[in-house]
Amino acid sequence: MADTADIADFHDDVVRAEPRGSAPVPLSVLDLATVGSGRTAREALATTVELARLAERRGYHRFWVAEHHSMPGVASSSPAVLLAHLAAHTDRIRLGSGGVMLPNHAPLVIAEQFGTLEALAPGRVDLGLGRAPGTDGATAAALRRSDQLAEGADDFPRQLSELTRFLDDDFPDGHPYARIHAVPGPVQGRVPGGVQRADRPSIWLLGSSGFSARLAGALGLPFSFAHHFAAANTVPALELYRESFRPSAVLDRPYAKIGVQAFAAETAEEARRQVRTGALAMLRLRTGRPGLIPTPEEAAAYDYSPAERDFVANWLSNVVHGTPEEVREGLDALAKRTGADELMLTSNAHSASARVRSYDLIANAYGFPPAT
Template sequence: MTEPIIDPVRGEAHGRAPVPLSLLDLVSVGEGYTARDALEASRRLAELADTRGFLRYWVAEHHSMPGISSSSPSVILAHLAAHTSRLRLGSGGVMLPNHAPLVVAEQFGTLEALAPGRIDLGLGRAPGTDGATAAALRRGRGGQGGAEDFPAEVGELLHFLRDDFPERHPYGGIHAVPGPVQGVVGQPQVWLLGSSGFSARLAGQLGLPFAFAHHFAARNTLPALEEYRRHFRPSPALAEPYVVLGVFAFAGRSTEEAYRQALTGALATVRLRSGRPGLVPAPEVAAAHDFTEQEKAVLGDWLDNALYGTADEVTAGLDALQKRTGADELMLAMNSHTPEFRVRSYELIADAYALPTAPAPADGDGEREVREGSPL
């Protein structure tokens, strides 16, 4: 008898949203703010998402970037798990070449034990940093850890999570703990992330859900999604293809306010690509910057890939993007200067889509409700 296919990925769209909405957090640090300020804003954002019907909240992995404090997604996720009760939490993603698969399996097995049924493990094959930093992260791993090793390392990680290495495999006697060997029933939902056809094809072949970085690779979106859907094979993890699309979305009380905040993220990207990473510049600094012709090209691409304006303008753009791509879920991201703006922006989008408001758990309530088998 064939085992039923279990699909814990899908959620329901709420309000007027065409598909479920989720958030990707870069934990941006703006000029005049600290990493602590950025992490506090992340907590507030996660609590907002938890009570306003967003499906999941992912944290990116970046290193040696002063304007981004998300170098340790698993640590941040453990903190957010203690402040949320319904939201799926995950990595967007863990850059697997930087880590031994066993370590990742143990970290996310721990998260699954802390927040059962709510953990996503998104995996990427890029380093999330520059070459020198990548070499420092992979020190002592010999020839392992390159992007070319990614498919094999994904397979190894899956075996650790399931605790099902073949008996004579070199790792057959090694167990990722917490995990099945200790009676942990559930497993993190594994995703592949990508900005090209490589991870799209691999995700399809493995029967895993796929998250595409439209926010910085918009030209590749449609070809990569076609590649994923064409190569998809049903698996115990997923019955049908499932696509999450990452998109920059900045909603302000006015189009001008949203543009000013979007420009701060654009200038931060310009500086990063020219080898000058730093804190996200203040709106007045970004507005006064004299962009060179080369910088204007980067700026134009960045702004073309972003949605910014009033909440109605942004939601109209999101609706059009979903219709054009057939995405099963939209994951909103933002790299901007002001923490208060990020919180207010997502609240405006939630209001524009008439997302429901759920009561937050009472302070000090250690017994948080988790609906068995539900992604929410």
């Protein structure tokens, strides 16, 4: 599925990911371009650019955006478009999808989109792939052709294989797609007697259960687990990934990253006030009422039922929040408990300025380079 150029590329990436400051593992950022109550998608996307530039200045390793659909509070429905914009506003930080929901798309389209991104930002692009639709069933049907919908996530391994072959331009002779090329891509690097490979995006598998963990291990790919919304499955999934891992041309040893809800403020009280907005937004989403991220005042005034209070309490128990020192302690403990090779921090609080400030405070807590 890949040649020896890929293993060198990925290990160069890992070397560049050596922890900054006193962080035990590299820290990265996942952003959903969240839209707060009273705000617009334009403002949310502008904040995403601001966060990406801050993450680069402060020494975070990656900046990923995620594909979601039909969710008023999430403006990152088109990762490739947003990543192209971010590439134009950054210089060094790795950019990627966390992720592209592959069953929603033709593999050739994703190969073309991310081949274009790699051409725009050489050596900086990650292609994180998920097998869920990133939305409800009706919206998934609107995204796909009718014959694709029946296949769904169960066809993910075949789609992944097809996408990888398009990215590497290596369908075997006689294959129906052997004469089809994803452009930009390796076809531009063909020279007499062979192919001079261009860099291609680093492929990651994403998951919140054991399926993608096992597949990533079997294929020898890096794996990113959604601890931020499936915390109970984190340790079992990472163990399954490591047990299933087979060395490949991409990796000679497992590399596991986990997504973490994290939020820092000057006081623990302010951090809790901010993260409760994201908890209420998730409660509404899980009960079929997706909307904009509520304000702290809305979250404080909401009349929670006993079951809803339990949901919020359980949700907040997996959000690392508090003062910068408390967040650092929580992240360090999580990295030690899970053995993760990298932590990807995310936050869906209402206040854009508070979210930006949170990443700044966490960088300060770890002694990352000052913003210059």
